[in-house]
Amino acid sequence: MKPSTSIQDYLKRIYELTESGSPASTNDLARELNIKPASVTGMIQKLASEKPALIEYQKHQGVTLTSAGKKAALEVIRHHRLLETWLVQTLGYSWDEVHEEAEKLEHVISEDFERRIAAALGHPLRDPHGELIPTADLKMPLDDTTPLSALRKNQSGKILSIKGADADLLRYLDELGLTPNTMIEVIDYSPFDHNLTIKVEKKTHVLGLSVTSKIFIEES
Amino acid sequence: MKPSTSIQDYLKRIYELTESGSPASTNDLARELNIKPASVTGMIQKLASEKPALIEYQKHQGVTLTSAGKKAALEVIRHHRLLETWLVQTLGYSWDEVHEEAEKLEHVISEDFERRIAAALGHPLRDPHGELIPTADLKMPLDDTTPLSALRKNQSGKILSIKGADADLLRYLDELGLTPNTMIEVIDYSPFDHNLTIKVEKKTHVLGLSVTSKIFIEES
């Protein structure tokens, strides 16, 4: 059985929150999903007791995905990222507008639809934010990527992706020319506030940690 | 508030069943929606007591749409038909494949998405089955159309539309070349079984009532 829209959203968030390696906490999930923590506990318990279980869960210890759960999560993420790519390419959406639409469509498109848009787009590797698109057999490609916040003076590289769906941030970055495939160089670093001064296309900008932690770089 | 997916499907079916003028019965609705009659009664009572009411209802008398209900129905129908048109045009779906996909997408696309596909398609008047697409301000255009089953020997005309979503029928009609905009002529009529012999592109076919009642003609 295909998981419900609700469950698909839980699994997707759990995937994202556990990418770092550590389990996802009830509260983090509640925040990301805009659902009260008590309700999240309920759903977590349900997902852990499905057969096969979609998540691994021990009281108060947070959750991780089982391989069944991971597969279901990657399915949704593939839909989401293909849809975003497709909306931008064929309907002229801008990269800050697509997320909400894809968030709803991802749950209802058929596998046939997925194949058709993937083929029409030429089986793209990344979505409009530079995020990797899981393959048709539901493997997430590997990526050698560093958050911009980890770079220091004189380091440089190419922007690969922007994490997160904050439309305001995306519009801001767009104005500064900070989009995927752009080359940047770190000019300066302020140790106390973690601000980075970077150079992009002859211009310099000072960016705070809330921005630099969302931008991912391929170092050069 | 936007009606739920369930309610949207009820309103759409009620619209279709009441196009003839007579109210839609509980049983007809139950059959069309694949929902048990008892459940339909429950939903009907709910829709009739919303404020504003979406349907008009008197016990045992069937239902009709109020103007609010009709507007909501036309909204869904517009989505459905634009989506079908778009899936055929941009993703190469055939006319017998699109219905199911549109049936799910119609409930989740945004008004922005609707505007974008309408514009991208050049504001089409009809969907791939020849059905009229409600306008952006939610009026259903008028159509001077006759079911093929009402034509008799020597009458002729152009196929405007095929009613209903039966994929097998659509594939069959496709093979015979009976698609919208095709000219046909009635060669013979059998009064007992209501079979019609028609000529299409030099070929003749004998069609029963279950087929001819689904094909709508502009007489010439």
Place this chain on the structure above:
DNA sequence: TATAAAATTTAGTCTTGCCTAAATTATTGT
């Protein structure tokens, strides 16, 4: 190491939309 604060879980409730079984109302054939 004892509290205080924060995170998490439990318990109980609500809404939506469906179901079955039983009761009621309408229609039909004689």
Place this chain on the structure above:
DNA sequence: ACAATAATTTAGGCAAGACTAAATTTTATA
């Protein structure tokens, strides 16, 4: 007119997925 049949409604239940309030557990702090 009246029984049989068909259509519809009522009554009672269930599952999903959310919520609030209260209890519990963990973690942080003094």
